[in-house]
Amino acid sequence: MSENRKDLENAKGKIPNQMYKRLGLGEKKYVQLLKGVSGVIGLNDPVGIVTLHRELHDGLNLKRVACPIGVLCVIFEARPEAAVQIASLALKSGNAVILKGGSEANLSNRALVSAMREALKCTDVPEDTIQLVSSRQDVHHLLKLDEYIDLVIPRGSRSLVRKIQQSTRIPVMGHADGICSVYVDEEANVETAVRVTVDSKTNYPAACNACETLLVHHKILEKALIPIGMKLKSRGVTKIHADKHTIQYLPQDITVPSKEQDFRTEFGCLEIAVKCVKSTKDAIDHINSHGSSHTDCIVTENSSTAKQFMNAVDSAGVYHNASTRFADGFRYGFGAEVGVSTNRLHARGPVGMEGLLTYKYKLSGKGHIVEEFGVGKKEYTHRDVQEEKKRDMTCMISVVLSVVVVGALCVRKMLS
Amino acid sequence: MSENRKDLENAKGKIPNQMYKRLGLGEKKYVQLLKGVSGVIGLNDPVGIVTLHRELHDGLNLKRVACPIGVLCVIFEARPEAAVQIASLALKSGNAVILKGGSEANLSNRALVSAMREALKCTDVPEDTIQLVSSRQDVHHLLKLDEYIDLVIPRGSRSLVRKIQQSTRIPVMGHADGICSVYVDEEANVETAVRVTVDSKTNYPAACNACETLLVHHKILEKALIPIGMKLKSRGVTKIHADKHTIQYLPQDITVPSKEQDFRTEFGCLEIAVKCVKSTKDAIDHINSHGSSHTDCIVTENSSTAKQFMNAVDSAGVYHNASTRFADGFRYGFGAEVGVSTNRLHARGPVGMEGLLTYKYKLSGKGHIVEEFGVGKKEYTHRDVQEEKKRDMTCMISVVLSVVVVGALCVRKMLS
Numbered sequence: 001m002s003e004n005r006k007d008l009e010n011a012k013g014k015i016p017n018q019m020y021k022r023l024g025l026g027e028k029k030y031v032q033l034l035k036g037v038s039g040v041i042g043l044n045d046p047v048g049i050v051t052l053h054r055e056l057h058d059g060l061n062l063k064r065v066a067c068p069i070g071v072l073c074v075i076f077e078a079r080p081e082a083a084v085q086i087a088s089l090a091l092k093s094g095n096a097v098i099l100k101g102g103s104e105a106n107l108s109n110r111a112l113v114s115a116m117r118e119a120l121k122c123t124d125v126p127e128d129t130i131q132l133v134s135s136r137q138d139v140h141h142l143l144k145l146d147e148y149i150d151l152v153i154p155r156g157s158r159s160l161v162r163k164i165q166q167s168t169r170i171p172v173m174g175h176a177d178g179i180c181s182v183y184v185d186e187e188a189n190v191e192t193a194v195r196v197t198v199d200s201k202t203n204y205p206a207a208c209n210a211c212e213t214l215l216v217h218h219k220i221l222e223k224a225l226i227p228i229g230m231k232l233k234s235r236g237v238t239k240i241h242a243d244k245h246t247i248q249y250l251p252q253d254i255t256v257p258s259k260e261q262d263f264r265t266e267f268g269c270l271e272i273a274v275k276c277v278k279s280t281k282d283a284i285d286h287i288n289s290h291g292s293s294h295t296d297c298i299v300t301e302n303s304s305t306a307k308q309f310m311n312a313v314d315s316a317g318v319y320h321n322a323s324t325r326f327a328d329g330f331r332y333g334f335g336a337e338v339g340v341s342t343n344r345l346h347a348r349g350p351v352g353m354e355g356l357l358t359y360k361y362k363l364s365g366k367g368h369i370v371e372e373f374g375v376g377k378k379e380y381t382h383r384d385v386q387e388e389k390k391r392d393m394t395c396m397i398s399v400v401l402s403v404v405v406v407g408a409l410c411v412r413k414m415l416s
Numbered sequence: 417m418s419e420n421r422k423d424l425e426n427a428k429g430k431i432p433n434q435m436y437k438r439l440g441l442g443e444k445k446y447v448q449l450l451k452g453v454s455g456v457i458g459l460n461d462p463v464g465i466v467t468l469h470r471e472l473h474d475g476l477n478l479k480r481v482a483c484p485i486g487v488l489c490v491i492f493e494a495r496p497e498a499a500v501q502i503a504s505l506a507l508k509s510g511n512a513v514i515l516k517g518g519s520e521a522n523l524s525n526r527a528l529v530s531a532m533r534e535a536l537k538c539t540d541v542p543e544d545t546i547q548l549v550s551s552r553q554d555v556h557h558l559l560k561l562d563e564y565i566d567l568v569i570p571r572g573s574r575s576l577v578r579k580i581q582q583s584t585r586i587p588v589m590g591h592a593d594g595i596c597s598v599y600v601d602e603e604a605n606v607e608t609a610v611r612v613t614v615d616s617k618t619n620y621p622a623a624c625n626a627c628e629t630l631l632v633h634h635k636i637l638e639k640a641l642i643p644i645g646m647k648l649k650s651r652g653v654t655k656i657h658a659d660k661h662t663i664q665y666l667p668q669d670i671t672v673p674s675k676e677q678d679f680r681t682e683f684g685c686l687e688i689a690v691k692c693v694k695s696t697k698d699a700i701d702h703i704n705s706h707g708s709s710h711t712d713c714i715v716t717e718n719s720s721t722a723k724q725f726m727n728a729v730d731s732a733g734v735y736h737n738a739s740t741r742f743a744d745g746f747r748y749g750f751g752a753e754v755g756v757s758t759n760r761l762h763a764r765g766p767v768g769m770e771g772l773l774t775y776k777y778k779l780s781g782k783g784h785i786v787e788e789f790g791v792g793k794k795e796y797t798h799r800d801v802q803e804e805k806k807r808d809m810t811c812m813i814s815v816v817l818s819v820v821v822v823g824a825l826c827v828r829k830m831l832s
Contacts, residue, residue, distance in 0.1 A: 054748070054749055056742070056747065056748070056749065060738060060742075062748060062749075069760050069761070070730070070760060150760050151760075151761065166585075169582075171587075171759075171760075171761050173761075189783070191783070192782075192783035195783050195785050196783060196785060198785075199785035199786055199787050203785070203786050203787050204786075306780070310778050314486070314776075315776065316776060316777060317776065317777045317778075317779065318776055318777070318778050318779075319778075319779045319780075319781070320778075320779070320780040320781065321780065321781045321782055321783050321784070322476060322779050322780065322781030322783070322784045322785075323781075323784065323785045323786050323787075325785070325786035326472070326476075326779055326781075326784070326786060327777075331472065331786070331789075331796065332470070332472070332478060332777070333470055333472065333478075333796065333798035343587075344485050344486060344566050344567075344587075344774050345485070345567065345587050345589075345761060345762040345774065346761040346762040348774055348775060348776065348777075349776070349777045350777075358760050358761065358764055359764060360730075360731065360732060360733065360734055360764065360765070361732060361733045361734070361743075361748070361764075361765045361766075362726050362733075362734050362735075362736075363733065363734075363735045363736070363738050363742055364722070364735075364736040364737065364738065365735070365736065365737045365738030365739075365742075366608075366737055367605070367607070367608035367611050367612060367737050367738070368737070368738045368739065368742070369611050369612060369614075369615030369616075369619070369738075369739045369741070370615055370619050370620075370739050370741035370742060370747070371615050371619050371739075373747075380747065380749065382749035400817070401816070401820065404817070404820045404821065404824065405820065407824065408820070408823065408824035411824060411828050412828070
């Protein structure tokens with residue numbers, strides 16, 4: 001706490017208010033932090049979970065088993081509790097982690113990491129499983145070590161993430177942009193449209209899952225946009241970038257004509273871009289070409305339109321009648337998150353512990369060799385052992401029922 | 417067939433015998449090819465499979481749903497049936513695919529791809545879902561298109577794979593090296609050690625899953641190495657690169673002193689490197705530092721030693737008493753494979769249809785907004801719907817049993 005107070009002292013007046021707030025680690029936040037760690041402790045041990053168990057031949061058994069990725073390097077914003085959350089998830093999933101937090105939180109991070117390393121000394125886990133680096137120069141060196149580091153997870157500004165993506169051969173998991181859209185369909189319930197749009201935009205505008213673009217079907221422009229515009233204004237939205245079809249329905253004092261670039265912009269503040277679309281297909285095309293594959297939402301009462309949108313929009317999260325702000329590891333019930341991925345491979349969307357795991361195939365035989373298999377020789381059985389269990393259960397139920405019925409009949413016969 | 421005959425004609429005397437054999441597509445191979453396609457048709461549709469179904473709150477439902485990765489670019493050797501296998505897997509998993517086969521098979525590939533595109537015309541799937549490029553120059557251009565191509569899968573020589581890995585920003589899935597090891601533990605059954613080593617090395621020496629390094633525990637050197645060496649020689653092994661501890665036990669006429677580089681070499685032919693290790697830990701360290709994370713095997717009768725090896729060796733496949741040659745999509749029962757991955761992220765090991773899928777999160781609400789959740793407000797339920805089903809089943813079984821038992825008792829009472 002005292003180190004955090006020093007960080008706060010040093011940062012006073014030098015960073016934006018929002019960032020200053022995040023830097024602070026008051027007692028309430030600290031209690032929450034510990035609660036988070038307890039939550040991770042409470043999760044089932046993910047290492048060793050068998051996701052495929054197949055008999056290839058008599059005595060030759062294949063298992064696909066979850067195992068850690070290896071050494072992670074996580075670069076995150078000046079938010080001290082992140083160091084602990086990330087380290088907990090890494091540890092629980094059997095990974096080693098190199099942490100680099102925002103430099104404004106250097107003292108806090110050093111105190112927290114040294115406390116965690118101290119704790120590791122009482123365990124079988126080497127304390128170097130959690131390491132902290134504090135300068136940008138260190139990160140620069142680390143990004144060259146593709147032989148030793150298996151995954152880089154950068155959180156933070158778009159420019160930071162882009163720069164890292166372009167300067168390393170180590171796989172990078174995360175997202176550079178969070179350009180999320182809400183599409184109000186012609187069959188939307190207007191009240192739902194207002195609620196979802198306003199929450200998506202104003203609940204926490206700096207978050208990557210906040211809405212940046214509002215698309216409205218041309219048949220519902222007037223009905224939906226007037227109340228949405230009023231509510232956005234009353235909730236503090238300072239600027240609306242509207243296309244020529246929508247501008248007339250929005251509060252004049254905060255609305256300006258949009259430029260094409262506005263629909264590719266992550267405002268990250270109380271600004272939003274608004275556009276009219278001719279159809280759901282138009283909305284899908286706009287999102288797939290302008291969005292960042294993060295999280296996009298349709299508001300409609302028509303479930304088949306919702307289905308069309310959710311299948312065709314190519315994003316990590318596709319939502320129906322729910323705020324884009326739900327795109328978060330805690331809200332998904334992952335206990336904690338290390339970040340949100342817009343990658344298409346491995347983990348996609350909010351990344352919890354599962355995203356920090358890979359698997360290996362374990363094959364156990366009794367001296368089995370490939371030469372003995374083939375046409376006219378031994379054949380592969382490819383029998384899934386999991387399925388077998390289910391079959392066993394069904395079988396067991398049948399047996400129990402038969403026994404009971406036969407028993408009842410016997411009892412009846414005996415008594416009659 | 418006639419196009420393939422032309423390819424064979426053109427290649428005659430210009431390529432190694434092994435490669436010439438693979439280029440040919442005789443009637444027998446063609447029938448097998450069609451059987452393979454039928455096999456892929458028979459697989460369950462993988463798109464849309466729900467791998468997580470969680471209620472976040474009353475009426476707010478999260479599903480993680482399997483979906484295709486997008487556009488794949490697969491570069492493969494001069495082996496015509498590969499074009500059809502890869503295209504089948506891509507199509508079944510909902511992906512589009514750009515194929516580039518070895519140039520010696522250009523005419524065969526063109527005929528096969530045009531037949532597949534012709535077939536697509538009778539379906540709702542656009543024929544451009546399967547495309548063929550034929551020059552290296554084309555590949556060079558494609559590797560720049562990271563905005564449009566989602567995954568590159570190169571198969572073939574180490575230098576080809578390395579070159580592709582280094583020249584594109586598109587994720588690359590595959591392996592450059594296949595340096596697989598067999599470790600003969602002090603508690604190995606010698607007969608098993610001979611079988612597994614010989615099959616791993618000689619069954620198909622050009623394959624990536626063939627054994628290149630043999631590690632032998634110092635306590636079993638004489639007992640194991642003499643029969644292994646003799647059998648390797650009788651099966652045509654032409655050269656053994658042996659360290660100073662093992663050289664005396666191996667056939668002198670084909671054995672030479674090893675250099676350090678031999679233990680980092682994928683011979684790809686009937687050569688093998690042999691080394692003595694002091695312990696299982698030594699073997700593990702050697703494999704983790706010299707291997708290529710492909711497939712490695714321990715031969716031992718001690719199951720706890722096997723467990724130690726399989727947990728600590730950091731490879732896509734870790735085997736116990738079974739030939740490394742089993743590392744293959746067909747043998748694993750995946751129906752077909754697009755390649756073997758030594759990546760640590762996404763798919764690892766032999767890659768079948770599952771490796772060509774990603775997922776998206778679908779969230780359906782009734783106007784749910786984040787603002788209404790939090791301390792003293794709505795709380796997340798995080799109830800897994802899958803688990804609920806299992807509970808329902810247990811519940812159902814109990815109810816059925818109770819009814820039957822009560823029924824039996826009633827019958828008894830009535831009859832008495």
